[in-house]
Amino acid sequence: MLNRVLRGGLSALGCLVAAAVVVVAIPAPHAAAPVTISYRADLAALTRLAPYPAVTPVGLAASWQPVSSGLTRGGADGAGTVTWQLGYMTPDGALASLAESNADAGAFVRRMTNNGTVLSSSLSSPRPAPAWLDGQAWKLSATPARGQRSMYVTSPAGFTVVVTGNASWAELRVLAASLRPVAAGV
Numbered sequence: 001m002l003n004r005v006l007r008g009g010l011s012a013l014g015c016l017v018a019a020a021v022v023v024v025a026i027p028a029p030h031a032a033a034p035v036t037i038s039y040r041a042d043l044a045a046l047t048r049l050a051p052y053p054a055v056t057p058v059g060l061a062a063s064w065q066p067v068s069s070g071l072t073r074g075g076a077d078g079a080g081t082v083t084w085q086l087g088y089m090t091p092d093g094a095l096a097s098l099a100e101s102n103a104d105a106g107a108f109v110r111r112m113t114n115n116g117t118v119l120s121s122s123l124s125s126p127r128p129a130p131a132w133l134d135g136q137a138w139k140l141s142a143t144p145a146r147g148q149r150s151m152y153v154t155s156p157a158g159f160t161v162v163v164t165g166n167a168s169w170a171e172l173r174v175l176a177a178s179l180r181p182v183a184a185g186v
Helices: 002-025 040-049 105-112 169-177
Strands: 055-057 065-073 082-089 095-101 139-143 148-154 160-165 179-181
Touching: 040 065, 040 082, 055 082, 055 095, 095 105, 095 169, 105 148, 105 160, 148 169, 160 169, 169 179
Parallel strands: none
Antiparallel strands: 055 179, 065 082, 082 095, 095 160, 139 148, 148 160
């Protein structure tokens, strides 16, 4: 009886070891390419819900692939807010996203930039040419520990736009420069 129990236990242990070897020896498959999504439904809802003149990218090259979109009412940004986040895989394979909201500007910028450090104009590091929205220059910040660069502006119309990601400054500048007011009923 003891011999049978011992044999069964060793057999079970052998199965576990074999399974562990298979899991470790065979690599998990990785996605070969990002999945492009359509954000038209979120954009249409944004035009109906936003209490601010929303903006959207216009004229980006086809190599800019939209990979995520989310529209939120209220939530982390507070009651009465409408927030849209749109993520892209850039032509260089990096990530860049647009986030816009009528939430409290300071808190929204801190959250979207991961508490990025504002870059002063006296820094000698490579910086993008200024982008403009509603006649205002964008501010720049960086979160080096995350490899994140951010550009943001708060419009006099009461909303904040953040363009952020691990994309280069040049790619973030392209995304920021592509932003145009959303036509109603898009």
